[in-house]
Amino acid sequence: MINSLLRYIFAFILIILVQVLILDNIQFSRYAVPFLYILFLLILPFETPGWLLLILAFFLGLTVDLFEHTYGIHTAATVFAAWLRPGVLKLFSPRDGYMSNTRPGISDYGVGWFLKYSATIIFVHHFFLFYFEVFSFHHFFSTLWRVIVSSAFTLLLVVLSQFFVHKPRNE
């Protein structure tokens, strides 16, 4: 219990650092802006109670906002994505539900399931984020294009991260 709690705290810090120190400094196109930090929301255990999910999302977004100088924009998008997560999990749940002692990841539920699940959350998050950032529907299609390209980029990084993390079996 303590062990897994520590692991999530470590993951939180690591993901934030990767986002702030590496990804925010790459900037190779204004269309492809990855927001990998949403990964933290994706990998939380299935059993995470709803209130905890929302509060964690709030602080996750707030932390990113601090570094991006965009007060409340990332927070709002992340809380919104967290609110939808239980529904998305239910929508894509396997026939006999989620087993205990499993985590939302490729190693437990396969690539197909993981892609569907994370693509939905990432798209919702990025959609909310980019439109809230522009704060108007003036450039509707150019913003939509940014949402799609950036979501694909983030999804790619999220999937890669799945192969990057060593997973201890059966705890």
Add this chain to the structure above:
Amino acid sequence: MRNLLNLIYKYHFFLLFILLEGIATSMGIRYNLYQKAGFVAFTENISAFFNESISSFSDYFNLVETNRKLSLENTILKNQLQRVYRSDELFFFGENDTVHRQKYFFTSARVISNTVTRMHNYLSLDKGSDQGIQPEMGVVCSEGIVGVTNGVTRNYTSVLSVINLNFHVSAKLKKNNYFGTISWDGSDYRTVILNEIPYHVNVAKGDTIVTSGYSAIFPEGIPVGTVEEASVENGSFYRIKVKLFTDFRHLTYVDVIRNLQKEEQKKLQSHD
């Protein structure tokens, strides 16, 4: 009462969502509508610490480009100095001269973080209030205009970049002094939009745009860019696409401009 508690318990997920989303959205809306300089200053301390260490590392990659620009600027300054000697006009008027007061004071600063891909782009500088920087001072580089300081802590400053949706500055056509407002439309970090130039004015591709000096933030004549495309949209004003002189991807050193007569100018202008 019990029923109410039950109800809250039953819908606690949704109610908590509404509460947190409400807080975040109101923060975001307020941020979109006004500049929150105070909050910027607060968070600048935290993020500047990280950014400075990255920047000291990434500076090495820009050395060649920075050297080239510095030597170019040196040449330009030397030329100006030569002129000053010859005309014998400006050289002796320092700050203590009571007839010709020095109006602007430049402070060099290093850029420690910078974004170009967002809708609200900011820079951070490694100097702050201890070095005399205050909010609402102009920032320029050797090529042209960069932005306006907005949040200042003791040793760091955050700068609202020209390529930020909230940025506006008064600018004019260099050749005939017609002035308008520069703003960014969020589409490309190399171009900004100049509005409010009446359509009867002769505007040609390649015309130079400079700051007008009406705002007390920038001196007159700071280069902004060149006209790339001018079109008349709904009514009697041009919408001019301006190609910026400043390359926002390669900013390393900038100058912060302190207007020594800013208070005086603002006081006078606030009467109308």
